Amino acid sequence: MKENKAAYQVVDECKKEMIHLWEELVTMESGLFCKTETDAISRRIASFIEKIGGRTRGISMDDAPDVLIGEFGDMTQPFVVLTGHMDTIFKKGTPEERPFRIEDGKAFGPGVLDMKGGIVILLYALLALQKIGYKKYPIKVILVGDEEVGHQKSSAISAIQKEAVGAKAAFNFETGFVDGGIVVKRKGLYQFMVEVFGKGAHVGNDPENGRSAIKEIAYKVLDIEALTDWQQGNTFNVGWIEGGTVPNATPAYAKIVCDLRCENPDTLPQIKQSIEEVVKKTYVEGTSTKLTPLIEAKAMKKLDASMELFECVKKISEQEGFGTLYPKEVGGVSDSAYFTDLGIPTLCAMGVQGGRNHTIEEFAIVETLFSRTKLLCAVLLALA
Ligand SMILES: [Zn+2]
Numbered sequence: 051m052k053e054n055k056a057a058y059q060v061v062d063e064c065k066k067e068m069i070h071l072w073e074e075l076v077t078m079e080s081g082l083f084c085k086t087e088t089d090a091i092s093r094r095i096a097s098f099i100e101k102i103g104g105r106t107r108g109i110s111m112d113d114a115p116d117v118l119i120g121e122f123g124d125m126t127q128p129f130v131v132l133t134g135h136m137d138t139i140f141k142k143g144t145p146e147e148r149p150f151r152i153e154d155g156k157a158f159g160p161g162v163l164d165m166k167g168g169i170v171i172l173l174y175a176l177l178a179l180q181k182i183g184y185k186k187y188p189i190k191v192i193l194v195g196d197e198e199v200g201h202q203k204s205s206a207i208s209a210i211q212k213e214a215v216g217a218k219a220a221f222n223f224e225t226g227f228v229d230g231g232i233v234v235k236r237k238g239l240y241q242f243m244v245e246v247f248g249k250g251a252h253v254g255n256d257p258e259n260g261r262s263a264i265k266e267i268a269y270k271v272l273d274i275e276a277l278t279d280w281q282q283g284n285t286f287n288v289g290w291i292e293g294g295t296v297p298n299a300t301p302a303y304a305k306i307v308c309d310l311r312c313e314n315p316d317t318l319p320q321i322k323q324s325i326e327e328v329v330k331k332t333y334v335e336g337t338s339t340k341l342t343p344l345i346e347a348k349a350m351k352k353l354d355a356s357m358e359l360f361e362c363v364k365k366i367s368e369q370e371g372f373g374t375l376y377p378k379e380v381g382g383v384s385d386s387a388y389f390t391d392l393g394i395p396t397l398c399a400m401g402v403q404g405g406r407n408h409t410i411e412e413f414a415i416v417e418t419l420f421s422r423t424k425l426l427c428a429v430l431l432a433l434a
Contacts, residue, residue, distance in 0.1 A: 051428075051431065051432075053182055053184075053431050054370065054424075054427065054428050054431060056181075056182045057175075057178040057179060057181075057182050057424070057427035057428070057431065058178075058424045058427070060177065060178035060181045060182065061174060061175075061178050061420055061423050061424050061427070062420070064174055064177065064178070065420060067174075068170050068174050068419060068420070068423070069152070069416070069419075071098075071170050071173070071174075072150070072157065072162070072166060072167060072170045072419065073150040073159075074094070075091060075094070075161075075166040075169060075170065076145060076149075076150040076159040076160065076161055076162050076166050077145050077149065077150055077159075078090060078091050078094065078145070079142055079143075079144075079145060080115075080136050080137045080138055080161065080195065081137070081138055081139075081140045081141050081142050081144060081160075082137065082138075082139060082140075082141065082198060082199055083114075083196075083199065083203075084115075084137070084142060085111075085113070085114060085115050085195070087142075088115035088136050088137055088195035088196075089108075089115050089116055089195070091136045091195075092108065092115065092116055092118045092136060092193065092195065095118060095120075095136070095169065095173065095193065096108070096118060096120070098173055099120040099173070099176070099191065102176060102177045102180045103122065103180050104120045104121060104122045104176070104191070105120070105121045105122075106118065106119065106120045106121075107119050109209045109213075111195075111196070111203075111204040111205065111206060111209075112203075112204075113203040113204060114195060114196040114199075114201070114203050114204035114206065115136065115137065115194070115195020115196055116195065117192065117193070117194050117195070117206050117209045117210070117213075118136075118191070118192075118193040118194075118195075119190065119191065119192060119213060120176075120190070120191035120193075121188070121189070121190050121191070122176065122180070122188060122189045122190075123185070123187070123188030123189060124188050125188050125190065125216070126216075127187075127188050128187065128188075128216060128217070128218040129187060129188035129189060129190050129216060129217055129218065130187045130188070130189050130190070130217065130218060130219050130220070130221070130430065130433065131189075131190050131191075131192055131213075131214060131217045131219070131220035131221070131389065131394070132172040132175075132176075132189060132190070132191050132192075132220075132221055132223065132426075133191070133192040133193065133210075133220060133221070133222050133223070133385060133386075133389075134165050134168050134169055134172065134193055134194075134222055134223040134224060134385075134401070135165060135193065135194050135195065135196075135197030135198065135224075135385065136166075136169065136193050136194070136195045137194075137195050137196055137197060137198050137199075138160050138161035138164065138166075138198065139164075139198045139408050140160040140161065144160040145159065145160055148160060148410065150162065152416060155415060155416050155417060156404070156413045156414065156415060156416065157404075157413065157414045157415075157416050157419075158412065158413050159412075160412070161412075162402075162404070162412060162413065162414045163225050163226075163401070163402060163404040163405070163406075163407045163412050163413065163414040164224070164225040164401075164407035164408065164412065165223055165224050165225055165401050165402075167401055167402030167404075167414045167419055168223025168224060168225070168226070168400070168401025168402060169193065169223065170402075170419060170423075171223055171400075171401060171402060171419060171422050171423045171426060172191065172221075172223050172426065174423045175423050175424075175426040175427050175430065176189065176191070178423070178427050179427055179430060179431075184430065184431070186430065186431065186433065187218070187430070187433065189430070190213065190217070192210055192213050192214070194206045194209075194210065194385065197384070197385055199345075200239070200241075200345035200346075200347050200383075202344075202345055207385075207388055210385060210388045210389075211388050211391070211392060214388070214389055214392055214394060215392070217389070217392075217394050218394075218395075219359055219394065219395050219396070219397075219433065220386070220389040220394050220395070220396040220397075221396070221397050221400050221426070221429075222384060222385065222386045222389075222396065222397070222398040222399070222400060223400050223401040224384050224386070224398050224399050224400070224401055225399055225401055225404070225407050226399050226400065226401045226402055226403035226404065226418065226422060227378060227399055227403060227405075228403050228404065228405055228415065229376075229378075230373050230374055230375045230376060231375070231376055231377070231378030231380075231399065232360060232363065232364075232375050232376070232377060232378060232397050232398070232399055232400065233350070233377075233378050233379070233380055233384075233386070233397070233398035233399040234350075234352050234356050234357060234360055234377040234378065234379065234397065234398075235349075235350055235351065235352035235377075235379040235380075236349060236350035236379070236380055236381070236382060236383055236384060236386065236387060236398065237283065237311040237312055237313055237349055237380070237381045237382075237383070238311070238312040238315045238318065238346075238347060238348055238349035238383070238387070239309065239310065239311055239312070239345065239346070239347040239383045240309075240310045240312065240318065240321075240322070240343070240345070240346050240347075241307065241308065241309050241310070241343075241344040241345040241346075242307075242308055242310075242325065242341060242342060242343050242344055243305060243306070243307045243308075243341070243342040243344055244267070244270055244274070244305065244306050244308065244329060244339060244340070244341055244342075245303070245304070245305040245339065245340045245342070246263040246266045246267045246270070246293075246303070246304045246305070246337050246338070246339050247263060247302065247303060247337060247338050247339075247340070248260070248261040248262050248263035248264075248265075248266060248300065248301060248302050248303070248304075248334065248336070248337045249261035249300065249302055249336060249337075250299055250300055250301070250302035251299070251300040252298070252299065253297075253298050253299060253300060254298065257300070259300075260299075260300025261300065261302075261334055261335070261336035261337050262300050262301055262334055262337075263293055263294070263301045263302055263303050263304040263337060264293045264294050264301040264304045265333070265334050266304070266332070266333055266334040266337040266339070267291070267293060267304040267305070267306055269333040269334075270306065270328055270329070270339070271288045271291070271306060273328040273331070274286055274288055274306075274308055274325070274328055275287075275288060277310075277321070277324050277325070277328070282313060282314065282317065283311075283312075283313025283314070284310065284311070284312050284313060284314075284317065284321060285310070285311050285381070286308060286309070286310050287308065287309045287310075288306050288307075288308050289307060289308065289309055290306065290307040291304070291305070291306050292304065292305050292306075293305060307344070310325075311381045312349065313349075314349075315348065315349045325341065326341065329341045347383040347387065348383075348387035348388065348391055349383075349387055350383075350384065350386040350387040350390050350396065350398060351387075351390040351391070352379070352390075353390055353393065353395055353396070355393070355394075355395035356390065356395045356396055356397060357377065358395065359395040359396075359397055360375075360377050360397055362429070362432070362433070362434070363375065363397060363425075363429050364376075366425065366428050366429055366432055367425055370424070370425065370428050372421050372422075372424065372425045372428075373421075378399070380399075384398050384399075386398040400422065400425075400426065401422065402414045402415070402418050402419045402422055403415050403418040403422070404418075
C-alpha cells in the first residue's frame, strides 16, 4: 500500500529523533509515587502531541500523577485508543544510577521497555500518520502515571473508563515480548496484608507468658500458600514477611504481604472467603490477626472481538514483514483490563520488544522500536 510506504518512510527519517526522545523519557524520573516528576513527563508528551496537531488535556489527580489525554479528530465518532503508562517501578535517582545506554542493538535503563519505548512508538506513529494526512479514525491517547502501583491512591481507573466510552478498539503499548506474543488475556490480581498481634515476653524469665506472632504467622504462610490451585489457575505468593525484634524476646508482631493471581475473576469472592477463613483460624492461643486488602486489579478478558482484532494485526504483521505474532495469555496485570471490562476489543503488549522488565537487567531491542511503530501505522491505516 502506498500510504504504508509513506508512513514507513517518515519513521525511517525519524529514527534518530525517536532514540533521542526515548533517552529523554528514560532520563526523566517517574518512579513510584513521583507525582511532580511524572507530571513533567506528561507535559513533555503533551507538547509533542500539540506540535503534531493534537489537542491535550490533563485529568488532575490529587495524590497521583495526572492522567494525560491527547485527541486527534472528531471524538463524537468511533475512535481508536492508544494507551499506556508513564511511571516505572524504580525509585527516585535510578535514571542517574543507570542511565539510558545502547549496546549491541539493545537499549538499557529504567523503564526502557516498561514502557517508555511504547510511548515513543505511539507518538511517532501519530506523527507519521499526521504527516501523510491520516483521517480514517479519530484517535485518543490515554496515558496514566500510577499504573505500577495499581492506581491505589487515585481515581485513574474511573477516568480511563470514562474516556474509553465510544472507543471501537484499544491498543496498549506495554512491554512487548521477544517471542512475538500479543497479549489478549491477563489474570486478575489481589494483594493483601495479614498482621498478627501476639504478646511480647522475656524468653529467659517469662517464656510462658509470651504469645509468638511469628509462630502464628508461620502457620498462616503455609495455609495461604496451600490455597494455590494450579488447575483453576489461581496462584498465591507470600512475598514479604516481617516480624519480631530480637532473639531473646517473644515476637509480639509479625506481618506478611501476599499476592494472588486469579484466572477467573468470577471465583474471586469465593477465594476471598477462603483467605478470611485462614485469617480467622488461630493456632497460637492469645494471638489476633488482621487482614488488610491492598490492591485489586481486574483481569483482562479474552473477548471474541479482541481475537478478531488480533487476527487482523497478525495478518498485517506477516504481510508487511514484521514477523509472526501469536495471541498470548499472561499473569501480569495491566490497564487493558479496564477496556475489556467495557467490552472494547483490546490488544496489549504492543510496545517495544525486550525482556527482564521490573529488574535492573531490563532491556529493549532497538530495531523493534521502529518495526513496532511501522506496524502500528499499518494497523491504523488498515483497520476496518
Ligand atoms: Zn508496564
